[in-house]
Amino acid sequence: MELFDTTQIGLERAISGAAQRQTALASNLANANTPGYKARDVDFHSALRAAFASGAKGEEVERTTFAETTQNGVMRADGNAVDVDVESAKLSQNALEYQTLVQVARGRIDIIESAMGAR
Amino acid sequence: MSMFGSLDISASALSAERLRMDVTAENLANAQSTRTQGGGPYRRKEVVLQQSGGGFAGALAAARQSDGPAGGVRVQGIVEDTAPDRLVYDPSHPDANQQGYVRMPNVNPVTEMVDLISASRSYEANVTAMQTAKQMFTKTLELLR
Numbered sequence: 269m270e271l272f273d274t275t276q277i278g279l280e281r282a283i284s285g286a287a288q289r290q291t292a293l294a295s296n297l298a299n300a301n302t303p304g305y306k307a308r309d310v311d312f313h314s315a316l317r318a319a320f321a322s323g324a325k326g327e328e329v330e331r332t333t334f335a336e337t338t339q340n341g342v343m344r345a346d347g348n349a350v351d352v353d354v355e356s357a358k359l360s361q362n363a364l365e366y367q368t369l370v371q372v373a374r375g376r377i378d379i380i381e382s383a384m385g386a387r
Numbered sequence: 388m389s390m391f392g393s394l395d396i397s398a399s400a401l402s403a404e405r406l407r408m409d410v411t412a413e414n415l416a417n418a419q420s421t422r423t424q425g426g427g428p429y430r431r432k433e434v435v436l437q438q439s440g441g442g443f444a445g446a447l448a449a450a451r452q453s454d455g456p457a458g459g460v461r462v463q464g465i466v467e468d469t470a471p472d473r474l475v476y477d478p479s480h481p482d483a484n485q486q487g488y489v490r491m492p493n494v495n496p497v498t499e500m501v502d503l504i505s506a507s508r509s510y511e512a513n514v515t516a517m518q519t520a521k522q523m524f525t526k527t528l529e530l531l532r
Contacts, residue, residue, distance in 0.1 A: 283527075287393075290523060294393035294516045295458035298400030300509050301407075302436045302460055352512055363519040367526045374530055 270326065271380065277326045278316060279373045285312025285334045286366040292336055293362060296355045303346035307339045307355065391524075392456060397517040399439065399459030404513065406462055407434045407506040411499050418494040421482045429492040431468035436460050468493055 289310040299305040312334040319332045341349045410432050420429040440457025470493040478487035 287523070290520060291393045291396065291458065294396045294513075294520065297509075297512050297516045298396045298403075298458070298460045299436070299438050300400075300512065301404075301505070302438050305438050308458075352509070356512060356515065359516055359519055363523055366523050370526045370530060374532075377530070 272326070274320075274324075274326045274329055276373065276376055277329050278320065279369055279376070281329060281332050282312065282316055283366065283369045283373065285310065285316065286362055286369060288312065288334055288336075289362050290359070290366070293355055293359045296350050297352065297359070299348075300350045300352050300355075301348070303348055305348050305350060307341065307350045308336050309339060309358070310334050310336055392458075393520045394517060395456035396459040397513045397520065399456055399461060400513040401510060401517075403434070403436055403460045403462055404506045404510040407436075408503060408510075410434050410465060411503045411506065414494050415496065415499050415503075418492055418496060418499075420492060421480070421489060428472050428490050429494070430472075431470070431492065431494045432465050433468055434465055435463040437463040 289312060292308045292310050296307045315332055315334050316329070319329050324332075339349065341351065343349045414431050417429040423429050437460070439459045439461040472493050473491040474488045475491050476487055477483055477489045480489045483489045
């Protein structure tokens with residue numbers, strides 16, 4: 269058995285997916301007043317879900333990449349399609365999710381460490 | 388992707404929104420200025436924002452760090468409003484013309500106040516985004532504990 273199983277690798281990919289999503293959402297808020305700007309998002313959930321559903325092994329899960337999607341929502345007269353309230357809500361939701369993922373990853377590392385007798 | 392990418396993006400927005408506030412303050416301060424260096428009354432100024440790092444040239448400039456972070460916002464320029472000047476009847480004014488009309492700046496205080504609120508709220512939203520990113524990075528450090 270490997271030291272880090274597929275779940276652990278999946279958790280780490282999800283953490284980096286959430287970090288990538290945070291950058292996209294921060295960019296949306298930064299461009300809330302830029303004419304012609306369209307809101308972007310990173311759907312790392314469905315990419316990881318697809319990887320797990322296909323029964324991927326650790327290495328394959330590790331290679332999962334997350335694409336940035338552009339949203340075509342309701343536009344203002346200047347062509348800007350950023351809803352500040354929606355983006356703020358997504359931002360705090362994503363941050364909570366990130367913290368949860370880090371907590372779970374840390375918990376699993378703790379288990380391995382006590383098995384090793386490291387603490 | 389750099390670790391502090393989202394912080395850089397929010398920081399670029401903070402400076403852009405601050406400039407918008409500065410320009411709005413300038414417009415309000417000069418709402419009654421009938422003389423400028425270029426002659427004629429003061430003309431309302433407006434900030435033009437642009438997404439930085441868009442397209443190939445933008446990505447190259449962002450990579451060379453000569454043009455803010457990719458996905459951030461940058462100020463493309465400050466343009467003058469081309470709306471016509473307001474004509475106010477005030478024959479005693481030193482800048483009044485033969486008919487007694489004075490050409491006043493094309494500044495509407497109501498528009499400026501709305502811009503000020505918009506800039507202020509956007510600033511707050513970006514400060515919140517920055518704080519959230521900071522919390523996330525702090526949490527990541529717990530993995531090393």
